[in-house]
């Protein structure tokens with residue numbers, strides 16, 4: 633289990649939301665706004681999964697813009713892979729028909 637962390641907008645420090653989850657569960661969390669009492673500044677902060685990260689994976693927040701770029705690259709890769717798999721699936725029925 634890893635703690636879900638956010639960056640305190642007042643102090644700029646990484647603070648724990650006191651929520652612990654598995655990395656796989658964390659990625660599946662809905663992007664709803666949650667509220668927490670910040671241990672660093674004592675104020676209430678609203679946070680979402682997109683601005684939070686797991687304590688074991690600090691890179692998620694530090695490289696937020698890079699992550700978006702990587703996601704865009706992944707999306708274009710997926711498109712390429714999709715067109716490739718379409719070509720492959722065109723061949724598959726033929727061989728399936730040849731081999732009963």
Ligand SMILES: [Zn+2]
Pocket residue numbers: 640641642643670671672673674675677
């Ligand atoms: Zn704070």
